[in-house]
Amino acid sequence: MNSSAANSPQEFSTPTGALLEVRNVAKRFGSTEVLKNISLNIASGEFLTLLGESGSGKTTLLRLIAGFEQPTSGEIWMSGERLDTLPPYKRRVNTVFQQYALFPHLSVRDNVAYGLRVKGISAAEINGRVEEALRMVKMLDFAGSRPSKLSGGQQQRVALARALINRPKLLLLDEPLSALDANLRKQMQSELKSLQREIGITFLFVTHDQEEAMALSDRIALLRDGALEQVASPREIYAKPATAYTAQFIGQTNLLRGEIRRGIATCGILRWPFEESDGSAIFSLRPEAIRLCADGKRQTTEVKFRGAIRQQLYGGATELLEVDCGNGQFLRVRLPASGPLTGDHEFIFAIADAIRVQE
Amino acid sequence: MYSRAYKSLVSVPPLLWVALFLLLPYALMFAHSFWAVQQGAIVHHWNLNNYRTLFSKPLYVEVLFRTMRIAASVTLCSILLGYPLAYFLSFHAHARKELLYQLVIVPLWVSYLVRGYAWKTILGSDGVLNGFLQYLHLTHAPVAFLLYSPFAVVLMLTHIYTPFVFLPIYAALEHIPRPLVEASHDLGANSFQTFFRVILPLSMPGLLAGATFAFLLTLGDFLAPLLVGGPSGTMIANVVQSLFGAAFDWPLGAAISVFILMLTISLLFLSELLEKRWVYK
Numbered sequence: 001m002n003s004s005a006a007n008s009p010q011e012f013s014t015p016t017g018a019l020l021e022v023r024n025v026a027k028r029f030g031s032t033e034v035l036k037n038i039s040l041n042i043a044s045g046e047f048l049t050l051l052g053e054s055g056s057g058k059t060t061l062l063r064l065i066a067g068f069e070q071p072t073s074g075e076i077w078m079s080g081e082r083l084d085t086l087p088p089y090k091r092r093v094n095t096v097f098q099q100y101a102l103f104p105h106l107s108v109r110d111n112v113a114y115g116l117r118v119k120g121i122s123a124a125e126i127n128g129r130v131e132e133a134l135r136m137v138k139m140l141d142f143a144g145s146r147p148s149k150l151s152g153g154q155q156q157r158v159a160l161a162r163a164l165i166n167r168p169k170l171l172l173l174d175e176p177l178s179a180l181d182a183n184l185r186k187q188m189q190s191e192l193k194s195l196q197r198e199i200g201i202t203f204l205f206v207t208h209d210q211e212e213a214m215a216l217s218d219r220i221a222l223l224r225d226g227a228l229e230q231v232a233s234p235r236e237i238y239a240k241p242a243t244a245y246t247a248q249f250i251g252q253t254n255l256l257r258g259e260i261r262r263g264i265a266t267c268g269i270l271r272w273p274f275e276e277s278d279g280s281a282i283f284s285l286r287p288e289a290i291r292l293c294a295d296g297k298r299q300t301t302e303v304k305f306r307g308a309i310r311q312q313l314y315g316g317a318t319e320l321l322e323v324d325c326g327n328g329q330f331l332r333v334r335l336p337a338s339g340p341l342t343g344d345h346e347f348i349f350a351i352a353d354a355i356r357v358q359e
Numbered sequence: 360m361y362s363r364a365y366k367s368l369v370s371v372p373p374l375l376w377v378a379l380f381l382l383l384p385y386a387l388m389f390a391h392s393f394w395a396v397q398q399g400a401i402v403h404h405w406n407l408n409n410y411r412t413l414f415s416k417p418l419y420v421e422v423l424f425r426t427m428r429i430a431a432s433v434t435l436c437s438i439l440l441g442y443p444l445a446y447f448l449s450f451h452a453h454a455r456k457e458l459l460y461q462l463v464i465v466p467l468w469v470s471y472l473v474r475g476y477a478w479k480t481i482l483g484s485d486g487v488l489n490g491f492l493q494y495l496h497l498t499h500a501p502v503a504f505l506l507y508s509p510f511a512v513v514l515m516l517t518h519i520y521t522p523f524v525f526l527p528i529y530a531a532l533e534h535i536p537r538p539l540v541e542a543s544h545d546l547g548a549n550s551f552q553t554f555f556r557v558i559l560p561l562s563m564p565g566l567l568a569g570a571t572f573a574f575l576l577t578l579g580d581f582l583a584p585l586l587v588g589g590p591s592g593t594m595i596a597n598v599v600q601s602l603f604g605a606a607f608d609w610p611l612g613a614a615i616s617v618f619i620l621m622l623t624i625s626l627l628f629l630s631e632l633l634e635k636r637w638v639y640k
Binding site: 088098103104105117119 | 536538539541546549552561
């Protein structure tokens with residue numbers, strides 16, 4: 001694991017630990033408010049993912065950091081230096097573009113050398129560094145090829161080498177894997193992750209794919225309609241979603257809407273003790289938190305209910321059941337694959353697994 | 360599938376048209392260029408004398424070189440005007456893009472002759488420009504070289520052909536994916552470096568097409584020299600016109616035409632070759 005202990009969120013409250021600070025940044029395009037008062041710190045060496053649906057503002061935030069757009073208000077700082085007032089070519093930030101944006105008139109070698117050439121670095125040093133960068137992404141054999149002769153995955157690698165050769169403090173990746181097919185995507189994910197560990201450069205990764213975000217990131221920043229919904233490590237964001245939106249967006253969940261009265265939470269047929277003030281409440285209960293209750297026994301920390309299996313979706317290692325609890329209440333249950341199931345069954349879940357979330 | 364009869368029905372008329380109005384005249388012109396004129400009549404006496412005359416008589420050689428000089432000047436001036444204009448429109452005009460584009464195109468709808476006469480009015484001895492210069496007391500007598508000179512021809516043809524140069528360059532610039540420009544800035548290149556390393560190389564096919572337009576259209580032009588060129592601004596097409604007209608030397612006129620045609624075809628071929636080098640797929 002990375003030595004910077006990027007998983008502990010307390011680290012980022014102190015400005016000294018942050019490589020990049022986004023301070024109250026807002027962005028409007030005409031009358032559309034694309035980003036609303038975003039504040040976010042990225043630690044040095046961290047792999048942070050901006051996750052969100054299309055139109056959530058994640059690419060706009062990336063473009064503000066790269067310098068292709070100017071924030072309407074707010075500031076961006078990097079290593080104690082104001083960043084948002086600098087033109088893109090003066091920022092120690094490089095970008096891997098969604099469609100790679102390789103220069104079609106230049107060979108792979110010249111594409112990778114581009115950043116060094118415009119800085120007037122000597123030819124000898126350029127040759128050495130280009131070779132090193134191409135070796136790192138296993139593209140040395142293609143140095144003389146034109147980008148159009150390469151496959152998507154190969155173009156992806158060249159784009160990475162081209163961005164990394166400038167030794168940026170921060171690498172921005174704008175949905176870099178979205179153009180690849182599923183298998184190649186998985187492979188590139190793991191290559192990307194090990195590359196990031198190897199070189200120790202801070203990665204800011206944009207994606208709409210929550211599985212990808214979970215697999216790669218030290219922390220995930222979930223954006224919704226231009227505002228940050230939650231920023232946390234993948235494990236924390238999955239186990240303790242702050243809002244109903246987060247719970248539904250990251251993985252699958254059952255959202256239980258009900259109310260709390262005199263220390264009892266009631267959601268449809270489900271009831272359990274819950275010591276909080278009275279009022280309506282929403283709980284997130286992951287399908288895998290529910291299991292079959294074969295012996296009918298229940299401990300005081302558990303909730304038992306009865307339901308009829310309406311549908312069973314086989315998923316290899318697991319089965320996803322749709323359980324009808326009566327009164328129009330349906331719950332999704334994920335079980336280890338155990339053969340076809342029908343009819344009424346008793347199910348059980350731990351009270352601690354029902355996470356109260358905000359609307 | 361289409362029937363044989365249908366296929367011949369649709370393909371024969373255009374083929375006939377091309378044969379009758381293009382291939383046949385070219386063949387006749389080609390044949391004439393090897394014939395001669397004797398006692399005011401064309402005789403079918405095959406020889407190479409017309410080509411010898413074309414390349415040995417100083418008058419024709421001079422006019423030929425002048426024509427190419429004028430064509431090169433017009434091409435250069437049109438690029439110097441058209442490229443910055445196209446660049447500005449494509450990259451910096453934003454919301455005004457459509458309006459400015461229309462303003463560049465509008466002159467194309469005005470008759471060539473009208474624009475020619477307009478330049479006559481502007482450049483003449485008692486024209487707008489001379490009047491203005493004298494009003495400012497910059498000159499005391501009309502400046503003569505403005506009209507009836509190669510300068511006037513270059514000026515008028517530049518005015519007319521700049522939109523033709525602008526259009527392909529603009530199209531090429533519009534086709535450059537903007538992420539490439541952003542990638543260049545991202546990698547540390549300033550606007551100047553980005554232009555010379557990314558934008559200009561990727562717009563070369565458009566620039567080449569525009570240059571080819573301007574050069575070839577000027578090469579065959581005979582109205583501009585007629586209107587504003589005067590004796591010192593005579594171009595090769597005027598010579599051809601007079602040989603086919605007053606001089607009644609069709610064979611020599613045909614020889615010059617064949618030469619111009621060959622020149623045009625070679626240039627088109629060359630431009631095609633270069634374009635293939637510059638198009639990256």
